[in-house]
Amino acid sequence: MKRIVVYPGTFDPVTFGHLDVIERSLKLFDKVVVAVTTKSSKKPLFSLKQRVVLLKQCTAQFNRVEVKSFSGLLVDFTKKQKAEAIIRGLRELSNFEVEFQQAIVNRKLAPSFETVFIATSPKYFHLNSTMVKEIASMHGRVDCFVPKPVLLALNKKFK
Amino acid sequence: MKRIVVYPGTFDPVTFGHLDVIERSLKLFDKVVVAVTTKSSKKPLFSLKQRVVLLKQCTAQFNRVEVKSFSGLLVDFTKKQKAEAIIRGLRELSNFEVEFQQAIVNRKLAPSFETVFIATSPKYFHLNSTMVKEIASMHGRVDCFVPKPVLLALNKKFK
Amino acid sequence: MKRIVVYPGTFDPVTFGHLDVIERSLKLFDKVVVAVTTKSSKKPLFSLKQRVVLLKQCTAQFNRVEVKSFSGLLVDFTKKQKAEAIIRGLRELSNFEVEFQQAIVNRKLAPSFETVFIATSPKYFHLNSTMVKEIASMHGRVDCFVPKPVLLALNKKFK
């Protein structure tokens, strides 16, 4: 039996923290579907298409990873992928509450899926996409936060 | 490939909250090894042997669950079980910090295992073994917290 | 002596979680004034008038509940209602900090009122109006989150 997990997010842009979660997920599941959401509470810096392309470039070395975009309910997308679970990375306390609440609601909407959480590596605790964009916009160095393709894309945006 | 997960704890005694985690784990893994620890910060109410027996009675209906006791480091036990992950249930914020720290330390001791967390059902958020024992010791009703075999064992202890 | 409590909020729209708080308040006070605020940090989905009407429909069975809208300072409104307290529901940790800070400020502005908190039922912990609107906007099922009149109003908005 093949076990599939969905890893949803905005990925605006993908960081080393996200890649850390993807790698750990591959140890637990047979396939990881990275699901880039079309909706977002704030206007994204990168278009949906750009975010998908960057993710594909940064996960090219993993042959059990697929990158897709989705709209509508996450649980509907998950069902269509024939996945058994949704995975989310936790960075100490900072995002726990929101993640947990979302997991409980998703279970109510679709009791057959589980949301599983894994601890991000401590060296990525401080890392989120918003901060990366803010630092890059002021021409600070972000090469320790994001992989090469994202670095180039950020430099292009903010030069 | 068969995926095995270890679910460690004191289980003094097992509650509906623990059984909820075991059932959810079975959806994600091929085998769940419930690992009853011999060490404990406070003196347990039930002996190690009693705790194992109660767990076996309460999980008899699941043929992919094994109950074992262990001493020494959890990561050593996990390796011996040929497991890929350790699973822990989260009850909103109350136990998150401790669980998270333990996961980071275990990863440091044995980088090849992941700790995965799943959200306990909201109806079990309030539930922990300490509270169950306290209520039972004052002859309050605990039948909504623990399964039948545990109920009988508690009544016997506190009659 | 008749004790009156004010239950303030945006109620955009009212959910089963809000109704749970109203019912519990009725056990502690002689009258509950549900106070719908005109100000809001984000543009509401339902107009003030619609929110008040929905609340009236959903609380019609309680004859000690009044629904009113208010602008200006909550403490001024509370004084005008001859109320003794403000009541707020707590959903585990998620909204505690903000609620607590507001209570301390309100006490500073009007030391004669108390803010009292009550625990929402665990089955409503995950529930908030924002999530309900998001799910409804993607045509997910929300009948387990909101009462009938709200369900009809949401369907009309998002069909």
Added chain:
Amino acid sequence: MKRIVVYPGTFDPVTFGHLDVIERSLKLFDKVVVAVTTKSSKKPLFSLKQRVVLLKQCTAQFNRVEVKSFSGLLVDFTKKQKAEAIIRGLRELSNFEVEFQQAIVNRKLAPSFETVFIATSPKYFHLNSTMVKEIASMHGRVDCFVPKPVLLALNKKFK
């Protein structure tokens, strides 16, 4: 209709923080029953009898306050007092989790009672009985933390 509330605790010893909660409770309820628990996770400094006497001395000015000791389940004691609610003071985040969990369990044991929380005055946030005892044991000044009768009792213990 007369509304009665139970305010439970160890009160080892009573502090200005506890008295703050009692005074605020009197605004919301017709009678406050201060309930001193006989059980305690650690050995108390003052005997049950001493704790009750100190509480009586410190609340002598309020004629709607009663001080009693209780053993067994809090909800059983509450029923016997014909009370409608249990009240607890909150000091920012520090004790919220434990208080909340206890409230949910008590509601499960006795659905007819509510636990209500009120915010302690900010000037008492830092204050708890354990700290007071520790400082007093090293002959630090605690007159800004506890009322006169408690001060004398502490001095007697630690001289």
Added chain:
Amino acid sequence: MKRIVVYPGTFDPVTFGHLDVIERSLKLFDKVVVAVTTKSSKKPLFSLKQRVVLLKQCTAQFNRVEVKSFSGLLVDFTKKQKAEAIIRGLRELSNFEVEFQQAIVNRKLAPSFETVFIATSPKYFHLNSTMVKEIASMHGRVDCFVPKPVLLALNKKFK
């Protein structure tokens, strides 16, 4: 050796809480550079110039305080000031997570600076600029939250 600390913020407007942090900083450092940021997630009520002027008026009595505005990365500004540290006030738990994450990121960008935190006085825990503006906009009293020059400026804005 002269020790300089930077105290960054939006200060829209400066409150008694901010002044409390400045006074405490003066005990630990030889000079405090108050750094008013030009960027802000929401549109400020007061212009950058107004915010700087109000801060200068409110700190005129301290001859070791300088008020400056800055744009770009905080760590670059800190370096230019020949400062050794960045200071931030903590109000119990409410702002800890965000502050901590920012400190870790700033250390990554510039390992030679430390971020130090000090506890704001409990009487200012509840206090933040957003709340002050909200209350003032509804003509509530804010004289216990902000110094005289700010009070006048707020009255002028909202009359």
Added chain:
Amino acid sequence: MKRIVVYPGTFDPVTFGHLDVIERSLKLFDKVVVAVTTKSSKKPLFSLKQRVVLLKQCTAQFNRVEVKSFSGLLVDFTKKQKAEAIIRGLRELSNFEVEFQQAIVNRKLAPSFETVFIATSPKYFHLNSTMVKEIASMHGRVDCFVPKPVLLALNKKFK
């Protein structure tokens, strides 16, 4: 003017996390007095004398660090050292509440001292003495948690 800071703790035993705080403190203050407390909520593994000796060995390279033991109130000890501040390391959220409360109480006992907090390096977030002792007692590897002299002392205890 020479600035002195006191860094108090149990240090049972000293870890890389503690040494990280000491090194950072040296950037901000002219002298760091490491203060080993004689009181402890649980029985320490190492005697007071051993803990002081281990700290001296591990800080021998810093000529502005002094190691002392103290009993009684921390604020009294701090005064005797002619120190201006107490410093404490923060590991994300896990120990914030307790540290903060202690700081507020110490300020009440001695308003002239400040408690300053600094963020421990993320790689030491997971690290505390209790965990180190637990792992060492089960013969797990702790060489990434503690310096050489402590490693030898632990091996001797648990061989």
